[in-house]
Amino acid sequence: MLDLFFIIDLIPDILKGLMITLELSIISFIIGFVIAAIFMPARIFGGTLFASIVRSYIEVFRGTPLLVQLLLIYFGLPSLGIKFDPMTASILAFGLNSAAYQSEILRSSLKSIPESQFLSGESLGMSSLQIYRYIILPQAVRVAVPALVNELVTLIKESSIASIIGVVELTRRGEYLVATTFRALEVYIAVAIIYFVICFLVSQSTRLLERKFRIPGYERGGG
Amino acid sequence: MSKVLIVKNLRAGYRGQEVIKDISFSVEKGEKVVIMGPSGSGKSTLLKCLVRLIEPWGGTIIIDGTNVMNHNVDIRKIRMKTGFVFQSYNLFPHMTVLRNITLPLRVVKKYSNKKAEEIAMSVLKIVGMEEYANRYPLQLSGGQQQRVSIARALAMEPVILFLDEPTSALDPELREEVLQTLRKIARRGKSMLVVTHELDFAEDVADHIILVDQGIIIEEGPPNEILYNPKNERTKRFLKSIMRKMKNSNS
Numbered sequence: 001m002l003d004l005f006f007i008i009d010l011i012p013d014i015l016k017g018l019m020i021t022l023e024l025s026i027i028s029f030i031i032g033f034v035i036a037a038i039f040m041p042a043r044i045f046g047g048t049l050f051a052s053i054v055r056s057y058i059e060v061f062r063g064t065p066l067l068v069q070l071l072l073i074y075f076g077l078p079s080l081g082i083k084f085d086p087m088t089a090s091i092l093a094f095g096l097n098s099a100a101y102q103s104e105i106l107r108s109s110l111k112s113i114p115e116s117q118f119l120s121g122e123s124l125g126m127s128s129l130q131i132y133r134y135i136i137l138p139q140a141v142r143v144a145v146p147a148l149v150n151e152l153v154t155l156i157k158e159s160s161i162a163s164i165i166g167v168v169e170l171t172r173r174g175e176y177l178v179a180t181t182f183r184a185l186e187v188y189i190a191v192a193i194i195y196f197v198i199c200f201l202v203s204q205s206t207r208l209l210e211r212k213f214r215i216p217g218y219e220r221g222g223g
Numbered sequence: 224m225s226k227v228l229i230v231k232n233l234r235a236g237y238r239g240q241e242v243i244k245d246i247s248f249s250v251e252k253g254e255k256v257v258i259m260g261p262s263g264s265g266k267s268t269l270l271k272c273l274v275r276l277i278e279p280w281g282g283t284i285i286i287d288g289t290n291v292m293n294h295n296v297d298i299r300k301i302r303m304k305t306g307f308v309f310q311s312y313n314l315f316p317h318m319t320v321l322r323n324i325t326l327p328l329r330v331v332k333k334y335s336n337k338k339a340e341e342i343a344m345s346v347l348k349i350v351g352m353e354e355y356a357n358r359y360p361l362q363l364s365g366g367q368q369q370r371v372s373i374a375r376a377l378a379m380e381p382v383i384l385f386l387d388e389p390t391s392a393l394d395p396e397l398r399e400e401v402l403q404t405l406r407k408i409a410r411r412g413k414s415m416l417v418v419t420h421e422l423d424f425a426e427d428v429a430d431h432i433i434l435v436d437q438g439i440i441i442e443e444g445p446p447n448e449i450l451y452n453p454k455n456e457r458t459k460r461f462l463k464s465i466m467r468k469m470k471n472s473n474s
Binding site for chain 2: 142
């Protein structure tokens with residue numbers, strides 16, 4: 001029988017894993033963003049060689065399972081003499097993986113800015129770099145916000161994969177509790193509730209961010 | 224009088240298709256030249272070629288004594304000296320009206336914030352938009368946005384203003400405010416090259432009208448000659464068609 005009160009009792013214990021889950025997903029997100037932000041201008045200005053390297057990177061990381069990437073880094077690299085502890089290996093795998101997705105997000109938001117904006121900057125004598133810095137990027141980031149927040153939510157959920165190599169985050173914490181209480185149903189419901197609440201709060205923050213970065217007059221459907 | 228713009232044997236096109244076939248003309252200092260012609264005749268391409276927003280195929284373009292086609296020339300220096308007003312205004316939507324104008328002054332001309340703002344306010348006054356300095360472009364009507372974009376071009380103190388169909392994206396009732404603004408700027412002695420279908424404006428303001436069709440100049444001359452006594456059959460047909468359109472939009 002499902003014991004609701006038992007679920008509530010479990011929550012504080014499972015929450016101990018929450019900090020690790022957040023640390024894992026937020027640091028990976030930041031690493032992914034930095035790499036993607038470097039990729040973006042490089043893809044535009046860097047010539048065809050760099051662009052094709054970046055494209056291959058994206059294809060490889062999007063075309064293979066995250067779990068396999070994690071296992072490769074944690075169990076595969078040591079045979080080349082490169083060793084990481086479980087947490088570092090996870091952050092690395094998630095960060096590199098997220099970079100591929102964030103890179104695509106930034107690229108498509110950049111493409112959504114009409115070329116006339118670029119032309120307008122050019123006609124005023126601005127350099128390409130100035131046009132990106134002052135005109136294109138500030139608008140592209142606004143466009144990218146919802147998709148980036150979505151990516152963070154995905155990372156929070158995917159970070160549960162790190163439990164496989166022994167990172168004691170939310171899911172792993174739950175597994176420990178199952179081992180001691182033998183109440184798998186209640187424990188995993190409690191774990192799911194915590195994931196849901198966190199992901200819900202993060203997705204709701206999109207609205208706040210959108211309001212903060214809103215372009216005045218945009219809601220009238222102009223331009 | 225000295226010439227601010229000389230165009231000789233200009234050729235340009237897209238993807239192998241020639242749009243501008245062989246065009247030559249010039250604009251004197253303070254002169255207002257209007258370019259007319261059917262849609263797709265290459266007027267807009269012509270204007271964009273002059274500051275190499277579109278790369279021309281060949282010919283000579285000299286702006287204020289500098290050969291634009293010389294590839295050693297820093298094209299940004301030429302663009303700093305010319306003002307360009309687009310059909311769809313192309314203001315930067317994430318910046319206030321004031322910052323739309325001060326941005327190029329600060330980053331291109333390296334003016335101080337204070338000087339840039341002084342210039343911005345003075346040009347906004349010319350176009351009658353000084354009260355809207357702290358609004359954002361999308362909070363304004365199309366006519367107001369176009370006036371701001373004219374102000375932004377003026378702020379760079381251009382030797383010549385290029386205007387690419389400045390009123391054609393606007394509703395008829397908003398056109399007049401933009402045309403009034405342009406008349407005012409014309410009276411201040413600014414050299415202007417305007418692509419437009421506004422016959423009244425061309426008659427009042429232009430010193431010279433150029434008719435372009437299929438990438439070549441089919442007829443040119445002073446307004447009263449071109450508008451009232453055109454010689455070329457294609458000019459006659461074109462004028463008739465825009466008069467018909469005007470009647471329809473006024474009725």
